[in-house]
Amino acid sequence: MLGIVKAKGAVLTDEEGKEYIDAIASWYTAMYGHCHPVITKAVSEQMKKLDQVVFSGFTHQPAIELSESLMSVLPYNQQKLFFSDNGSTATEIGIKMALQYFHNLGEKRNVMLAFEEGFHGDTFGAMSVSGLSAYNGPFEEHFIRVERIPVPNDDNVEEVLESVEKRLKKKDIAGFIYEPLVQGAAAMKMHRPEHLCRILRLMKLEGVITIADEVMTGFGKTGTCFASEQVTVKPEIICLSKALTAGLLPMAITSCSKKVYDAFYDDAVHKGFFHGHTYTANPLACTAALAALELFRSDEMQGNIKRIIRRHKEFDCRIKDHPRVASTRQTGVIYAIDLTLNTDRYGSLRDRLYSYFMDQGIFLRPLGNTIYLLPPYVISDTELDRVYRAIEGCLELDL
Numbered sequence: 001m002l003g004i005v006k007a008k009g010a011v012l013t014d015e016e017g018k019e020y021i022d023a024i025a026s027w028y029t030a031m032y033g034h035c036h037p038v039i040t041k042a043v044s045e046q047m048k049k050l051d052q053v054v055f056s057g058f059t060h061q062p063a064i065e066l067s068e069s070l071m072s073v074l075p076y077n078q079q080k081l082f083f084s085d086n087g088s089t090a091t092e093i094g095i096k097m098a099l100q101y102f103h104n105l106g107e108k109r110n111v112m113l114a115f116e117e118g119f120h121g122d123t124f125g126a127m128s129v130s131g132l133s134a135y136n137g138p139f140e141e142h143f144i145r146v147e148r149i150p151v152p153n154d155d156n157v158e159e160v161l162e163s164v165e166k167r168l169k170k171k172d173i174a175g176f177i178y179e180p181l182v183q184g185a186a187a188m189k190m191h192r193p194e195h196l197c198r199i200l201r202l203m204k205l206e207g208v209i210t211i212a213d214e215v216m217t218g219f220g221k222t223g224t225c226f227a228s229e230q231v232t233v234k235p236e237i238i239c240l241s242k243a244l245t246a247g248l249l250p251m252a253i254t255s256c257s258k259k260v261y262d263a264f265y266d267d268a269v270h271k272g273f274f275h276g277h278t279y280t281a282n283p284l285a286c287t288a289a290l291a292a293l294e295l296f297r298s299d300e301m302q303g304n305i306k307r308i309i310r311r312h313k314e315f316d317c318r319i320k321d322h323p324r325v326a327s328t329r330q331t332g333v334i335y336a337i338d339l340t341l342n343t344d345r346y347g348s349l350r351d352r353l354y355s356y357f358m359d360q361g362i363f364l365r366p367l368g369n370t371i372y373l374l375p376p377y378v379i380s381d382t383e384l385d386r387v388y389r390a391i392e393g394c395l396e397l398d399l
């Protein structure tokens with residue numbers, strides 16, 4: 001365990017004063033840089049006015065302003081927002097919405113579809129729809145009903161579409177949850193928007209509630225504000241967290257279309273959506289999120305995103321033919337390299353890579369033989385150069 005005492009911009013400082021470039025933005029949260037003065041100032045001012053209040057029967061300015069601001073950037077079909085407090089609850093809520101949608105309509109549909117190797121969080125519903133993992137063993141017999149489909153690629157897409165189409169004919173599928181374009185926990189596995197779009201079109205035809213888990217991809221990582229912008233068929237539900245509050249406080253939002261909302265809007269109380277956490281729409285978290293969105297939309301941040309995309313591309317040209325590099329991939333500011341070394345996912349190669357980068361003052365979390373970058377947008381060119389040089393150095397190591 002390493003004690004971290006300070007974080008500023010793209011840099012973490014440990015208790016001995018050693019600095020590390022945070023090349024994964026502390027799990028994709030601190031995208032505008034740690035302790036950004038715009039965020040900390042807004043929140044410290046809010047803190048003196050209203051810290052916390054029950055979000056039932058009450059509302060407040062930060063929640064209202066955040067909702068309006070978020071609605072203006074979400075895909076056009078998203079009409080209503082539901083607050084909670086982390087990525088797992090955001091997807092849990094999406095799953096519950098899909099299941100209750102059909103319950104309210106009096107239609108018996110109780111199976112969820114999900115991509116193989118997906119990750120949607122650690123609560124029961126979220127765990128159920130995530131890919132099979134060694135960590136889920138003790139709980140599997142309690143999972144909700146879920147079936148997994150392969151992620152489409154150029155080789156299997158026709159086959160996948162055919163089997164999905166056949167499976168949907170049984171009319172028992174309530175929802176389909178997916179990470180659009182990039183599967184984070186699957187070591188940044190990427191798929192093409194065209195393939196995903198064809199799957200979503202089939203789902204839509206059969207009335208399946210589609211849930212885009214944008215907890216990782218949201219707020220610019222894929223080059224657009226949301227990955228769903230690059231896919232023609234829009235989801236019914238979108239899950240957001242991680243960068244939503246710029247890494248300052250935990251919060252999540254699940255948005256939905258009018259179609260979903262209408263199935264819950266009824267005088268009969270039992271048709272309502274009952275899910276509420278104590279800290280729902282905490283005013284400080286809403287303030288952080290509102291300030292974060294403003295930063296995201298600034299010319300400076302948009303310029304940074306374009307710069308990182310271009311720099312990753314240049315770096316890719318430099319290293320992709322190296323004998324140690326099996327393959328590379330990039331979507332937006334997310335860049336991943338598979339090394340030509342075999343290892344198990346969390347095996348010792350991963351540990352050796354991790355230690356090598358930490359020694360170089362670079363915080364990265366390699367997964368198996370994959371090294372990936374998802375740097376904060378404020379990372380400077382000099383800092384990026386240091387990260388790239390460390391990666392080039394690791395290709396020459398005797399691992």
Ligand SMILES: *Cc1c(COP(=O)(O)O)cnc(C)c1O
Pocket residue numbers: 086087088089091119120121122179184185213214215216217241242
């Ligand atoms: C991180 C993550 C989650 C879970 O979020 P937590 O805040 O850790 O509960 C869910 N889905 C995706 C795609 C994620 O990356």
